[in-house]
Amino acid sequence: MAKSRMDLHYEIPADDFARAGEASSSVKKILVQLGIDPVRIKKAAISMYEAEINAVIHGGGGNAEVTIDADKIVIRIIDSGPGIEDLELAMQEGYTTATDEIREMGFGAGMGLPNMKRYADELDIQTEKGKGTVVTIVVYFHQQG
Amino acid sequence: MKLHEIAKILDAEILTCSDSDIEIMSACGSDLMSDVMAFVKENVLLLTGLVSPQVIRTAEMMDIRAVVFVRGKVPGNDIVRMAEEKGIAVLTTCEPMFIACGKLYSAGLTGKGV
Numbered sequence A: 001m002a003k004s005r006m007d008l009h010y011e012i013p014a015d016d017f018a019r020a021g022e023a024s025s026s027v028k029k030i031l032v033q034l035g036i037d038p039v040r041i042k043k044a045a046i047s048m049y050e051a052e053i054n055a056v057i058h059g060g061g062g063n064a065e066v067t068i069d070a071d072k073i074v075i076r077i078i079d080s081g082p083g084i085e086d087l088e089l090a091m092q093e094g095y096t097t098a099t100d101e102i103r104e105m106g107f108g109a110g111m112g113l114p115n116m117k118r119y120a121d122e123l124d125i126q127t128e129k130g131k132g133t134v135v136t137i138v139v140y141f142h143q144q145g
Numbered sequence B: 001m002k003l004h005e006i007a008k009i010l011d012a013e014i015l016t017c018s019d020s021d022i023e024i025m026s027a028c029g030s031d032l033m034s035d036v037m038a039f040v041k042e043n044v045l046l047l048t049g050l051v052s053p054q055v056i057r058t059a060e061m062m063d064i065r066a067v068v069f070v071r072g073k074v075p076g077n078d079i080v081r082m083a084e085e086k087g088i089a090v091l092t093t094c095e096p097m098f099i100a101c102g103k104l105y106s107a108g109l110t111g112k113g114v
């Protein structure tokens, strides 16, 4: 178990579909090495991957800042893309603005944000039109309360 | 159901050097990866018509240990190698999605009791 705090930074390249998900993959490997409960790892990995893919597809790339301590992982995915105009609408299952081109690459079900909501213990989205989006995901390593 | 039984039912070729003895309890068929990630079962087989490294990434995040590419799609070496590194078995079958899922379901892979 991680005693001290671990800070990780990743660049999320824009429109690079072959590399999309590398940050999430790396974080997942670290959590496995730390011996975290696989159920918790899966929650963190899926949430981060969805946010990372969104940053690639919708946000024009960005950065991931990840902090791991003894009882939780905090994942921040930051992009300076177009922002989400109507967040409430975007959170609904099936809502997507993805093009056919994106769907051909396997995304655009409109399930990414709902999946983050389902798997993350805490989810916070700060977004501003024309400025960008910051998605913060928290997953605890032990059952809370 | 064991992976080698699945390969037999689908007349599928296993492209990775994988343990074909792994146990599969349920299956999920989709070309959209976020639909797959909404599927919350264990020991899942993923069937897809999408050939992309993101299929393997999705399997990795979900702890999915076997992926079947349907409709005769054969993934490139990069995808097979990536899967092998992550311990994910890759299969290819000529059956289309609906038939492949139907055959597995009829053979008892219903995902019940998981």
Ligand SMILES: Nc1ncnc2c1ncn2[C@@H]1O[C@H](COP(=O)(O)OP(=O)(O)OP(=O)(O)O)[C@@H](O)[C@H]1O
Pocket (backbone or CB within 6 Å): A050, A054, A055, A057, A058, A059, A079, A081, A082, A083, A084, A090, A091, A095, A096, A097, A098, A106, A107, A108, A109, A110, A111, A112, A113, A114, A133, B034, B035
């Ligand atoms: N980082 C972002 N920047 C700008 N828009 C975003 C961002 N993330 C999501 N959106 C908007 O919210 C919509 C819904 O996002 P969500 O992740 O739920 O679905 P999707 O990405 O379209 O498809 P899926 O995630 O199922 O592959 C997107 O189609 C897009 O319009």
Ligand SMILES: [Mg+2]
Pocket (backbone or CB within 6 Å): A050, A053, A054, A107, A108, A111, A112, A113, B034
């Ligand atoms: Mg998405």
